[in-house]
Amino acid sequence: MTAVLEAAGLTKRFGSVTAVDDVTFCIDEPGVHGLLGRNGAGKSTLMNLLTGQDFATAGKVRVRGESPLENARAIGEVALIKESQVYPKAYKGKHVLKAASWVFPHWDHAFAARLVDDFAAPLDRRMEKLSRGQRSAIGAVVALASRAEVTLLDEPYAGLDAVARQVFYDHLLEDFAEHPRTVLMSTHLIDEAADLFERVLVIDHGRMVIDASADDLRGTALRVVGRAEDVDAVIGSRTVLHREALGGTAAVTVDGADPALRAAATAAGLELAPVSLQQLIVRRTGAFAPEEVAS
Numbered sequence: 001m002t003a004v005l006e007a008a009g010l011t012k013r014f015g016s017v018t019a020v021d022d023v024t025f026c027i028d029e030p031g032v033h034g035l036l037g038r039n040g041a042g043k044s045t046l047m048n049l050l051t052g053q054d055f056a057t058a059g060k061v062r063v064r065g066e067s068p069l070e071n072a073r074a075i076g077e078v079a080l081i082k083e084s085q086v087y088p089k090a091y092k093g094k095h096v097l098k099a100a101s102w103v104f105p106h107w108d109h110a111f112a113a114r115l116v117d118d119f120a121a122p123l124d125r126r127m128e129k130l131s132r133g134q135r136s137a138i139g140a141v142v143a144l145a146s147r148a149e150v151t152l153l154d155e156p157y158a159g160l161d162a163v164a165r166q167v168f169y170d171h172l173l174e175d176f177a178e179h180p181r182t183v184l185m186s187t188h189l190i191d192e193a194a195d196l197f198e199r200v201l202v203i204d205h206g207r208m209v210i211d212a213s214a215d216d217l218r219g220t221a222l223r224v225v226g227r228a229e230d231v232d233a234v235i236g237s238r239t240v241l242h243r244e245a246l247g248g249t250a251a252v253t254v255d256g257a258d259p260a261l262r263a264a265a266t267a268a269g270l271e272l273a274p275v276s277l278q279q280l281i282v283r284r285t286g287a288f289a290p291e292e293v294a295s
């Protein structure tokens with residue numbers, strides 16, 4: 001089966017900055033996936049490479065088995081929605097939607113009209129005059145109504161308020177259920193979007209540091225809370241991702257959530273709590289020191 005998105009040894013350097021560093025991954029099933037990482041980690045650069053908007057310094061990228069740089073036929077099957085999108089000067093929202101309806105063969109006009117209402121997207125004003133949230137609203141309409149087989153969303157709703165973001169999540173899940181496709185979305189609002197993700201790719205200093213199913217990932221860490229001495233005895237030599245201490249009490253996030261740890265913690269009367277995807281990624285990427293990358 002041909003992979004939908006594939007990168008092998010993908011590298012992009014801008015002078016002395018390695019924005020994407022030897023990244024390899026393969027997505028071969030429809031699903032909504034997260035591309036996460038800190039500011040400057042390389043997410044936008046990776047998305048630009050995946051959509052042929054930039055050239056790789058080294059490595060290979062394939063979208064539905066073909067190079068995005070050479071495959072003009074695939075243009076309507078791959079959508080990249082990004083906050084930094086530049087529009088022709090005279091373009092209004094209605095022009096953006098009209099152009100999108102020409103480019104994307106699966107464009108759904110009725111769905112687009114419903115989305116315009118739900119996001120209160122202004123269609124008759126120039127794009128350059130719109131607020132950040134209004135521009136995001138137009139982007140959200142294109143992201144959803146295009147129904148492109150491969151949809152890359154680079155912080156698509158950065159300007160949207162909480163209500164509009166929830167509208168976006170609801171529409172994405174509902175429409176995805178009826179029209180399965182591959183969606184790769186970058187966001188900094190990890191906890192908010194976490195339930196959407198089947199798989200999570202985390203990039204740090206250009207390197208892919210996590211590529212796992214969201215469920216598996218959540219099960220890889222545990223927070224153990226209680227008397228500091230008891231907590232330390234139970235966690236033993238396991239890797240500590242984070243530690244908070246107050247008086248004699250400690251709350252320790254441990255890398256590893258094996259049954260032995262759970263049993264020992266329960267027997268010691270310690271409190272066990274799951275670690276959210278956001279906490280886990282913050283702990284893992286926070287602990288990823290630049291020296292480790294260089295070595």
Ligand SMILES: Nc1ncnc2c1ncn2[C@@H]1O[C@H](COP(=O)(O)OP(=O)(O)OP(=O)(O)O)[C@@H](O)[C@H]1O
Nearest residue numbers: 014017018019037038039040041042043044045046
């Ligand atoms: N055109 C460019 N010229 C020089 N450096 C660049 C260019 N584009 C990106 N970079 C650098 O590459 C690195 C990765 O940037 P990128 O925009 O991909 O990060 P990001 O993960 O999308 O960040 P953010 O979450 O802040 O949007 C950064 O150090 C950035 O400064």
